[in-house]
Amino acid sequence: MPGNGGVHVRSTLYTTGLIYIACQIAFVSFLSSYYNCGFSNVTFWLLDRLEENDYMREKIDLVRDWVDAAQETTKEKFSRKTRGSVEENSAPITADISSPGLSRSVFTPEQLLLFDGTRASRPVYLAILGRVYDVDKGKKHYGKGGGYSFFAGKDGSRAFVSGDFTPNGLIDDLSGLGHDDLLGIRDWVSFYEKDYTLIGVVTGRYYDAQGNPTDELKDVLARMEVAAQWRAQKAAENEVFPPCNSEWKKESGGRMWCSTKSGGIQRDWVGVPRKYTDPTAKGTRCACVKNFGPGLSVHAAQGANRGDLDHPFLSEYEDCSPTSMSCKILDWN
Numbered sequence: 001m002p003g004n005g006g007v008h009v010r011s012t013l014y015t016t017g018l019i020y021i022a023c024q025i026a027f028v029s030f031l032s033s034y035y036n037c038g039f040s041n042v043t044f045w046l047l048d049r050l051e052e053n054d055y056m057r058e059k060i061d062l063v064r065d066w067v068d069a070a071q072e073t074t075k076e077k078f079s080r081k082t083r084g085s086v087e088e089n090s091a092p093i094t095a096d097i098s099s100p101g102l103s104r105s106v107f108t109p110e111q112l113l114l115f116d117g118t119r120a121s122r123p124v125y126l127a128i129l130g131r132v133y134d135v136d137k138g139k140k141h142y143g144k145g146g147g148y149s150f151f152a153g154k155d156g157s158r159a160f161v162s163g164d165f166t167p168n169g170l171i172d173d174l175s176g177l178g179h180d181d182l183l184g185i186r187d188w189v190s191f192y193e194k195d196y197t198l199i200g201v202v203t204g205r206y207y208d209a210q211g212n213p214t215d216e217l218k219d220v221l222a223r224m225e226v227a228a229q230w231r232a233q234k235a236a237e238n239e240v241f242p243p244c245n246s247e248w249k250k251e252s253g254g255r256m257w258c259s260t261k262s263g264g265i266q267r268d269w270v271g272v273p274r275k276y277t278d279p280t281a282k283g284t285r286c287a288c289v290k291n292f293g294p295g296l297s298v299h300a301a302q303g304a305n306r307g308d309l310d311h312p313f314l315s316e317y318e319d320c321s322p323t324s325m326s327c328k329i330l331d332w333n
């Protein structure tokens with residue numbers, strides 16, 4: 001049939017075309033590997049050359065912003081999935097769990113161990129910061145064979161932030177933890193408060209035999225408050241001095257640059273990179289500094305149209321134009 005012949009000729013042409021393209025690709029890859037200039041090397045080289053031009057650099061940074069935004073959205077979705085409904089900036093925890101009209105149990109660690117999910121006749125319980133939650137509805141996680149069964153029947157508070165799920169790591173001692181980890185524990189308590197039922201406390205480190213909070217619990221809660229204030233202060237500081245974007249490439253070294261979303265701070269100004277001496281942490285970091293109009297910090301000069309450029313904690317990067325939005329960094333410290 002005529003139609004069949006046409007199809008055959010066209011498919012032969014397609015095949016020849018495809019073979020031709022494949023040969024071209026093979027030839028280009030052979031050349032690039034022979035001369036040791038692979039695709040990524042060529043891309044980096046091209047980007048470096050383009051970034052030497054201010055206009056092109058702005059466009060490249062714009063594309064980088066889009067990619068960053070897409071990655072952030074994916075990360076956010078993923079972290080929600082992995083941490084259930086754990087809240088950021090969760091509310092303070094009250095040490096006293098008594099509530100009018102509700103009876104709470106006081107477990108010894110041995111009694112709590114009976115609820116570790118290995119007995120079909122008993123529900124699954126776990127403790128965090130001495131607070132015992134009925135997690136039976138999450139049996140698929142905490143029950144026998146579940147991915148988080150090691151949390152059942154005990155208080156393994158520290159492992160919630162250390163990720164050390166060995167017997168040595170599954171402990172209730174929170175000494176020596178930094179601000180972020182303490183707030184991590186607070187987030188997890190907030191998660192259990194929301195998703196499960198608080199049924200009592202376990203005696204030992206955080207509650208005494210009568211179920212009253214110990215001094216150690218009060219101390220941990222006070223440290224959490226300090227950590228929360230630290231985080232709030234840091235967030236306020238980041239609004240004024242958002243962290244820079246940064247990258248390091250073997251070929252061209254380090255680079256810091258500013259964009260309207262750098263440091264995760266969405267804003268309507270870009271700013272210029274400056275070395276910022278962080279008063280709360282030791283050392284310096286790169287900050288994007290508003291360089292026009294009124295400043296955002298208390299040190300900003302009124303009516304000077306220089307943003308925060310004159311803040312005393314800032315210094316310029318060497319070998320970088322003070323007006324540039326991007327600085328090559330020779331000394332990474």
Ligand code: HEM
Nearest residue numbers: 081082083084135138141148151159160161162163164195
């Ligand atoms: C310190 C590290 C981690 C701790 C302490 C932790 C703890 C937990 C806990 C307690 C649950 C059960 C939540 C519930 O009761 O619903 C859970 C669920 C889950 N975790 Fe993790 N996790 C950690 C790291 C990770 C990582 C790194 C991944 C993935 C790579 C992951 C993936 C998941 C998933 C997929 C779920 C199930 C979520 C659902 O079904 O709703 N976790 N995690």
